[in-house]
Amino acid sequence: MIDKEKIKKAVREILEAIGENPDREGLLETPDRVARMYEEIFAGLHCDISKSIKIFKENEHQEMVLVKNIPMYSMCEHHLLPFIGVVHVAYLPKKGRILGISKFARIVDMLAKKPQLQERLTSEIADTIVEAVNPLGAAVVIEAEHLCMTMRGIKKPGAKTVTSALRGVFKLDERTRAEVMMLINTR
Numbered sequence: 001m002i003d004k005e006k007i008k009k010a011v012r013e014i015l016e017a018i019g020e021n022p023d024r025e026g027l028l029e030t031p032d033r034v035a036r037m038y039e040e041i042f043a044g045l046h047c048d049i050s051k052s053i054k055i056f057k058e059n060e061h062q063e064m065v066l067v068k069n070i071p072m073y074s075m076c077e078h079h080l081l082p083f084i085g086v087v088h089v090a091y092l093p094k095k096g097r098i099l100g101i102s103k104f105a106r107i108v109d110m111l112a113k114k115p116q117l118q119e120r121l122t123s124e125i126a127d128t129i130v131e132a133v134n135p136l137g138a139a140v141v142i143e144a145e146h147l148c149m150t151m152r153g154i155k156k157p158g159a160k161t162v163t164s165a166l167r168g169v170f171k172l173d174e175r176t177r178a179e180v181m182m183l184i185n186t187r
């Protein structure tokens, strides 16, 4: 579990280390606020994803399903700064194994809420879908801006990193892959 008391102590120390006075009025509550914020934005470290995934039985639909533009907020594990963007998730269900569409956003949220790499987040979403519904294929594309590249270091606001993870037919069949990429790129 997340140790909020430990976070509070550490934040107080960081404030002291940067030359701030943690006892001035504006900062008094800050360690506690940061601890509560970390509990929220790192909640994915301590939740069981399988509990929130419900599979439907639906024998007719065997065509591609694409959920586009799922908003995503995560924290880069190198700098603990946010990377922010959208996730596109597609899958080609096997007969009788359909996932409620909101579950894709739930999967994204849970896997994003921990120190992450964009590449790993992309693969983990694809693998979770494969494990949940064993589809004929799954495709995940993430477009994100990393604040560690925007507000510090190389300072390139607007640079977008695009990652993809393809499983099953999306990897093996060129036409299926082209179809999903075309649908993703049609705004």
Ligand SMILES: Nc1nc2c(ncn2[C@@H]2O[C@H](COP(=O)(O)OP(=O)(O)OP(=O)(O)O)[C@@H](O)[C@H]2O)c(=O)[nH]1
Pocket: 076, 077, 078, 116, 117, 118, 119, 146, 148, 149, 152, 153, 154
């Ligand atoms: N591949 C990948 N790299 C990332 C991600 N998030 C941040 N990074 C990069 O991680 C790298 C860390 O590089 P380091 O040289 O160890 O750290 P740094 O000195 O702060 O690097 P700069 O950001 O270039 O100033 C940087 O190039 C970041 O842009 C991510 O999700 N995926």
Ligand SMILES: [Zn+2]
Pocket: 076, 077, 078, 079, 080, 081, 146, 148, 149
């Ligand atoms: Zn970073």
